[in-house]
Amino acid sequence: MLTVRELEVRAGARLLLEHTSFQVGPGDKIGLVGRNGAGKTTLTKIVAGEAQPASGSVTRTGPIGYLPQDPRTGDLETLARDRILAARGLDQVLLRLRKAEQRMGSDDEDERDRAMSAYARADAELNAAGGYAAESEAARIAGNLGLPERVLGQPLRTLSGGQRRRVELARILFSDAETLLLDEPTNHLDADSISWLRTFLAGYTGGLMVISHDTGLLEATVNKVFHLDANRAELDVYAMDWKRYLLQRETDEKRRRRERQNAERKADQLLTQAAKMGAKATKAVAAQNMARRAERLLAGLEAERASDKVAKIRFPDPAPCGRTPLTAEDLSKSYGSLEVFTGVDLAIDRGSQVVILGLNGAGKTTLLRMLAGLEPPDTGQVNPGHGLRLGYYAQEHETIDVGRTVLENMKTAAPELNETDVRKMLGSFLFSGEDVDKPARVLSGGEKTRLALAMLVVSAANVLLLDEPTNNLDPASRAEVLSAIRSYGGAIVLVTHDEGAVEALEPDRVLVLPDGTEDLWSPEYAELITLA
Incomplete structure (x- = not known):
């Protein structure tokens, strides 16, 4: 469970979000959307406890699984399998089992006895954490994310950037966290893995907040949409699935435009009339009242959502070169x-x-x-x-x-x-x-x-x-x-x-x-x- 109260988020002096409150509870599957640079990743980092807000608070109960856009993979000498199993502490348990097995072959009877006791303790701990079924579960999740057994046996340093990111995703999904915070989880996944991930998240019973540009994932999984509006520094909450959100958001935008047009028309009429009346001393007070009423009309409107800006990308003419550069x-x-x-x-x-x-x-x-x-x-x-x-x-x-x-x-x-x-x-x-x-x-x-x-x-x-x-x-x-x-x-x-x-x-x-x-x-x- 996550509870966010009166959060203010800034990037330097720039206000990204103010006075925002929400909860992420079991069964809440939230798609966090908005244009690039709006602050989605910054907000998620704060909610995960990886960064601090300008003001406000985040209360976390229960374990959280957080996948950042640029995941940290820990010690690069660690085997991929052990990195995933570490999410439940099973890597150390299995290591103790393997060491105990080796010591059980000792010629020293006392050493064998100590090894058998150590093995029994580790085996009991493994069973308490789900036993070998948990290890199989980790391998199954990894396999569905495109990480076969041969990759799981390799050190992280030998893996590509895409493979390491999938190891981190597998670790988060295996962790049994009560709340998942996933930032672009489909990056580096193939079509089959994306399809499997959609099914996994659709059946997940905990809380979920996901940033994704994969509309298929959002359509298949979310039951709420949080739209971070960069122009208004507000979080618009839609308690509905993705398709209904798209329709409702368009309806909201049309309403805002219509309200602004009507208010601007009335304000213009009031200001025009005030200007005419202001020329007469006897009607100066009435003119001032009309002007103030026009100001209140405009001030009371929600800011119209400006068209989201997009970087204009044009590669210049290439420098001259030979036939085969x-x-x-x-x-x-x-x-x-x-x-x-x-x-x-x-x-x-x-x-x-x-x-x-x-x-x-x-x-x-x-x-x-x-x-x-x-x-x-x-x-x-x-x-x-x-x-x-x-x-x-x-x-x-x-x-x-x-x-x-x-x-x-x-x-x-x-x-x-x-x-x-x-x-x-x-x-x-x-x-x-x-x-x-x-x-x-x-x-x-x-x-x-x-x-x-x-x-x-x-x-x-x-x-x-x-x-x-x-x-x-x-x-x-x-x-x-x-x-x-x-x-x-x-x-x-x-x-x-x-x-x-x-x-x-x-x-x-x-x-x-x-x-x-x-x-x-x-x-x-x-x-x-x-x-x-």
């Missing part, structure tokens, strides 16, 4: 005995469009990092061609220095621009005023996406490496990114689960990992996109 030969990558891919060759011609497909964990992000020069291959090499200017968009936002401000990150990306031009560019990506001085670490996922895209735009790159560029974006912002991809004149190498992004790219070639098979694009490959 980037090539890669015989690339391979392994983590210990685990071979990710081997013998990958790739040539990126000027203006070409290439999409990289493959199952999660096949090495798509790793390959992009190699092409960007951020990760060395085990074998082979990446060769820059004449005039190459690379722009890399990382799904985990690694290109952003979280220790620097928004403005400082942009200056680093475009050192040749003066501060006025940098601020103007940031303004087009909806960073203005004090927003540009915010440390990047406090930005929401959507805001980090906007900053990373802004840094990409000023790079004048002729080869763009894009890793899941539409994650964390609301529909309007996603449409802007797709339009930018569609109109860009340089070369693009794209990794995505988003079918719309591939349609916008209109790829001429496809590279399938881990085999490294390169082929001309055909619609037959489309079914691999959401499985990737």
Whole structure:
């Protein structure tokens, strides 16, 4: 159970939300929606206890499972399975069992007796926590999220960013928490995993608050919608399912517009009449009363919801380059005995469009990092061609220095621009005023996406490496990114689960990992996109 009282949320000096109160109890399934940057992630962090409000309070009873947009995975040497089991403390119990089993083979009789006692205690503790059925439950949840047994036996450091995020989601779902707070849980999930997650959350009996741009998930799971209105700094509560919310919200917007139009018309009439009467001394008091009445009419209205602003994203003309600005030969990558891919060759011609497909964990992000020069291959090499200017968009936002401000990150990306031009560019990506001085670490996922895209735009790159560029974006912002991809004149190498992004790219070639098979694009490959 969560109880929020008189909450005020700020980002620096900017007011995001004021005087907000609500509860999340068993059976409440709340979709938290609003445009990127409205404050959804900030509010969720506060509710989860990861951040402090400007004022107000949050009371938490019972365990909470919180999945942030950028999950922390703990010790990277931990096995994926143990990270999930740790949600119920089972990792340590199983470790004690394994150690006791080893000691039971000792030649020392006293040591064997102590080991058997330790085994019995650990076994009793395991049974109290659900026994081996709980371990099977964890494996079942992980498998449904695209984490097979071989992945569960690997250290976290060997997993891709998408796999680590799914480990964290599996850990939260396995935790038996009474309340779940999930921020974009479908990121990095394939179509089958998303379908399973919808069913799981629909049957969940605890409290749920979820931020998601996946309307299918919201439609299948939520029975309440909280709309965070960035223009009014208010939380509009709709105690209804998703479809009814969409209809009701449109009705509310029409009502607000109609009320404002009527009030403005009456106020205009009153002010016009007051102006006429004010010229006569005998009617000055009546005129003042009319003017005050007009002011009250306007002041009493709810502010009309302004059209949500969207960053205008247009990649500039690419810098001149040679015929083949980037090539890669015989690339391979392994983590210990685990071979990710081997013998990958790739040539990126000027203006070409290439999409990289493959199952999660096949090495798509790793390959992009190699092409960007951020990760060395085990074998082979990446060769820059004449005039190459690379722009890399990382799904985990690694290109952003979280220790620097928004403005400082942009200056680093475009050192040749003066501060006025940098601020103007940031303004087009909806960073203005004090927003540009915010440390990047406090930005929401959507805001980090906007900053990373802004840094990409000023790079004048002729080869763009894009890793899941539409994650964390609301529909309007996603449409802007797709339009930018569609109109860009340089070369693009794209990794995505988003079918719309591939349609916008209109790829001429496809590279399938881990085999490294390169082929001309055909619609037959489309079914691999959401499985990737």
